[in-house]
Amino acid sequence: MGNEKQVVIVGAGPGGLSAGIHLRKSGRDVLIIEKSHFPKKKFCGGLLTRPAMVELEYLGMETTDAELFRPIRSLIIHHKETSATIETSEPFFITDRERFDAALYQIYVQLGGRIIEDSRVRAVANDHCLLLVDGREIEFDILIGADGANSRVRKYLNPQEKSRSGFCLGKASMPDIPINPPDGLHINLNPLYRGYGWCFKVDGRCYSFGVGVENQGEKVRGAYEILCNTYGVPVQNSIGALLPFNHAAKIVAQRHIFLVGDAAGLVDPFLGEGIYQALHSGRLAAQTVIDGGSNKEYICALGDLRAIYRAGSTLQSILRYSSVRNMFYSLAIKHHGFLRFVCEEAVLKKSYHYMQVPQLYYKYRSKRSG
Secondary structure (H helix, E strand, O other): OOOOOOEEEEOOOHHHHHHHHHHHHOOOOEEEEOOOOOOOOOOOOOEEOHHHHHHHHHHOOOOOOOOOOEEEEEEEEEEOOEEEEEEEEEEEEEOOHHHHHHHHHHHHHHOOOEEEOOOOEEEEEEOOEEEEOOOOEEEOOEEEEOOOOOOHHHHHHOOOOOOOOEEEEEEEEEOOOOOOOOOEEEEEOOOOOOEEEEEEEEOOEEEEEEEEEEOOOHHHHHHHHHHHHHHOOOOOOOEEEEEOOOOOOOOOEEOOEEEOHHHHOOOOOOOOOOHHHHHHHHHHHHHHHHOOOOHHHHHHHOHHHHHHHHHHHHHHHHOOOHHHHHHHHHHHHHOHHHHHHHHHHHHHOOOOOHHHHHHHHHHHHHHHHO
């Protein structure tokens, strides 16, 4: 693929901007089409793991910016009437998604990237043309779909696919909450819903508060009301966002069209983490284009992300029944030291995935005995 080819990216979230920045650094002509306008609102937990921070360094973002990235080591897991507080050796980071996306956007435009804002894609007409809702036609040689859980590009590559999604519901950037929990990453494993609730509070400020659960109508609202009652938060004025819950795209690349992030369904089915997957898959898609690689090479490059997805999907299946979930969560909280080890290795660092917990257990025992 030569430099003269037009690359169009649909969606200016972390995945689309990651791809766009890497492509611009290589000198490619890039156009991003974004349905919203910057700075744009986005409801998200805003939790960043170590691999996500590494991806941001690749993009040229200043990860030592303490105002944008708040380090935190306290993870408080609640289940029924019990809880466990874990202090990790390395920090997680919390970010405000509105400011975070705006910072990525600034890097992209400073590199000369082009963008059409406030323009929604109606459909992918064919392998070389997009149709916008305002009637415009956008031609492309290479297309990257980074347009989220309701991706039009994904529907073009997977026309027979049935929709299956999860839902996040909550609030973002609250100055305080009535019951006022201590700072930390609070995870609430309520037995009445599949998924979890969270309250991320750093330096006295609640960065986000909500639930991420399987999208089953009133059950989503019910789970959110339970969380609100737990913390004494008014139920009104919540916002929500769809997630590709346990629903990876069957076709993630075909010919010169690639899916990244939520559009590819790469969100961790167990934790709902998606920012790292978006940033990483955006870089992989860009690198495939830069190298003149094939869609098969891109699919192969996604191997680690797909392994995280498969492990999370398997764990979700195991925890499908409430009795199994309750037993699993109760055991995890009781074995505090091992839980901390798993959180660090499988969640924070991603050195292992969930189905490698037996290996982690032997490593944990060896570390303790050594």
